[in-house]
Amino acid sequence: MSDSFVARSLDEIRFWSRIMKEHALFLRLGFRCEDTQLIQEANYFFALFEQIEDQSNTFTLEADPQTIINFNTEVYNAASGIWVFKRKVLGLVLRCQLPGQNNFPLLIDHVSREANYFRNRLRELNTGTLEPLPDAIIDENVFFLRIMADHAKFIGHLLDPSERKLVAQAREFSHDFDQLLFQAKDLESMRPQSQTYPLLDQFLDQNRVSVKSLRDFKKTARELIEACRIKSIIHPLLADHVFREAERFLTIIDMFEKHLNAQARKK
Incomplete structure (x- = not known):
């Protein structure tokens, strides 16, 4: 095992354990007062992932790989x-x-x-079965483009309807990311023939532009919500949560671009 395994594992856990902790909080806030069992389960997962987050920060890059x-x-x-818990809740909601x-x-479903x-x-990190770069570029973008499209839809629905301009902007982002997702799915179905440097490079460039725009919109919305300058039912932590996920996607795009260009130079 290399140092990169330790670094990659800790990075994933530090980011996603906080996300999982916040998911538990958001779900709990949406339950009814009488849903005491579900509230207790959400509290359990909040505490569990908070402990995981804290523990991850005690490790250094020199930690023993084992x-x-x-x-x-x-x-x-x-x-x-927590995945089982979320799917259980989804089943309860869909069965009314x-x-x-x-x-x-x-x-x-999103969380x-x-x-x-x-x-x-x-699992991929522990088994050493991470995808080759061309597959990872497409699969990661398919995943995160859908996440970004979902975020735009949630923001549009949680803003007060009287915030007409912001609601319209959220709907535009939703449409934009739906289209980007469809394009990514097309590229996915065309592989391996679609996995050329020019196509993948353009794919990343195009997605970066849209993600930056959405990231900036989320940042503005977060600041307005924290200052109580707009009307919504968006929890301030949720506004920050979706902003951090957009930042994460941009970091991944930049990482892919760096590795893709490095491979192209070797050829």
């Missing part, structure tokens, strides 16, 4: 647990067994997709 393998396995089990709760079905992504990444 220790990190064991830690990854523990976190994988926790991510699997939680009337009056405030978690959109798409939001519950469960992120839990599944997290646990799959931990």
